Amino acid sequence: MSLLVDIGHGFGGFTLEAAFEAPEGVTALFGRSGAGKTTLVNAVAGLLRPERGRIDLDGEVLFDSAAGVCLKPHRRRIGYVFQEGRLFPHLTVAGNLAYPARVTGRKADAAETARVVEMLGIGALLERRPGALSGGEKQRVAVGRALLSAPRMLLMDEPLAALDAERKAEILPYLERLRDEMRLPILYVSHALDEVARLATTVVLLAEGRVVRAGPAEALFADPDLAPRFGLREAGALLTGEVVAHHPDGLSELRVSGGTLLLPRVQAAEGQRLRVRIEAQDVILSRHRPEGLSALNILPAVVVALKQGEGPGVIAQLRAGEDVILARLTRRSAEALDLAPGRSCHAIVKSVAVARGDIGRV
Numbered sequence: 059m060s061l062l063v064d065i066g067h068g069f070g071g072f073t074l075e076a077a078f079e080a081p082e083g084v085t086a087l088f089g090r091s092g093a094g095k096t097t098l099v100n101a102v103a104g105l106l107r108p109e110r111g112r113i114d115l116d117g118e119v120l121f122d123s124a125a126g127v128c129l130k131p132h133r134r135r136i137g138y139v140f141q142e143g144r145l146f147p148h149l150t151v152a153g154n155l156a157y158p159a160r161v162t163g164r165k166a167d168a169a170e171t172a173r174v175v176e177m178l179g180i181g182a183l184l185e186r187r188p189g190a191l192s193g194g195e196k197q198r199v200a201v202g203r204a205l206l207s208a209p210r211m212l213l214m215d216e217p218l219a220a221l222d223a224e225r226k227a228e229i230l231p232y233l234e235r236l237r238d239e240m241r242l243p244i245l246y247v248s249h250a251l252d253e254v255a256r257l258a259t260t261v262v263l264l265a266e267g268r269v270v271r272a273g274p275a276e277a278l279f280a281d282p283d284l285a286p287r288f289g290l291r292e293a294g295a296l297l298t299g300e301v302v303a304h305h306p307d308g309l310s311e312l313r314v315s316g317g318t319l320l321l322p323r324v325q326a327a328e329g330q331r332l333r334v335r336i337e338a339q340d341v342i343l344s345r346h347r348p349e350g351l352s353a354l355n356i357l358p359a360v361v362v363a364l365k366q367g368e369g370p371g372v373i374a375q376l377r378a379g380e381d382v383i384l385a386r387l388t389r390r391s392a393e394a395l396d397l398a399p400g401r402s403c404h405a406i407v408k409s410v411a412v413a414r415g416d417i418g419r420v
């Protein structure tokens with residue numbers, strides 16, 4: 059299953075011209091406010107008729123300006139999750155979940171309902187009304203309701219934006235399960251880089267109505283040229299590794315291709331593969347293997363490229379085993395270390411610099 063979008067639309071001073079593919083998994087539409095994310099999502103949902111182009115879901119044309127095709131929103135079979143869940147307040151959670159089947163005159167599929175309820179962890183909430191749910195619980199129910207409309211894809215427009223950090227942390231593992239267990243394209247709009255780093259399999263980076271870059275999340279996060287677009291304070295590469303041990307001192311050990319990483323305790327079984335975002339500004343470089351240092355993670359690496367910023371900063375792209383690491387340092391330090399492509403060095407990362415929210419399932 060895959061969504062193909064190639065559309066153009068103008069509003070006064072703003073022009074959207076965007077083409078991308080959203081395969082199964084989470085495709086994050088990421089960009090500043092006004093980049094055109096909502097306009098794109100509305101076009102896919104059928105809430106906006108673009109001036110030109112084509113939208114195709116799994117071989118079916120949803121919109122084709124040349125052929126004069128524009129399916130009505132309910133005919134597109136797309137599940138939509140908004141920022142605020144928009145649950146029906148007078149219905150219980152069970153009633154909300156049964157709603158999509160009711161309006162289409164189908165009988166709710168009990169096995170499918172049970173599977174969705176289990177996946178989202180909402181079994182204990184079924185008799186409650188939305189007024190008695192936390193924000194995170196409401197969003198889980200909203201996701202469940204969208205899934206039970208038998209959609210061919212999901213659109214999620216800033217689904218976590220209204221939640222505090224704690225609620226967000228609580229719901230992210232459910233969205234990871236959704237991504238991994240449902241074989242659906244999920245178009246996910248977000249301003250928040252931490253969410254994109256956790257969930258996205260594909261990233262579409264938008265600016266001023268255009269696609270700056272689209273591709274696998276790891277590749278975009280590893281590109282030093284894109285770091286300013288992601289935001290220099292938050293940019294960082296994604297490493298993939300396997301949990302090998304949980305130590306009694308509260309650290310979890312992850313084997314990555316270039317060595318091992320000790321991280322604050324993660325809730326994951328040994329053998330589980332995880333993705334970790336290491337923020338470029340949390341990486342220190344040393345030409346020689348340092349000794350007597352408090353930082354626990356020292357990965358041998360080779361410089362691939364150096365990207366000069368406009369100010370005093372440089373982003374170094376390094377290869378550590380199969381993984382890429384980005385490091386943000388001053389030009390002065392880069393010169394003092396005589397960094398250049400091909401030079402070997404060591405990337406040093408404090409364990410506690412890696413936030414729990416930056417560690418997620420692959």
Ligand SMILES: Nc1ncnc2c1ncn2[C@@H]1O[C@H](COP(=O)(O)OP(=O)(O)OP(=O)(O)O)[C@@H](O)[C@H]1O
Nearest residue numbers: 069070072089090091092093094095096097098249
């Ligand atoms: N109905 C409309 N009429 C005129 N201009 C519009 C309309 N809808 C959106 N725009 C303009 O189109 C541009 C893109 O808006 P859009 O809502 O798609 O951006 P966005 O990336 O979703 O932003 P945000 O993150 O703030 O939601 C903005 O400049 C906006 O003002």
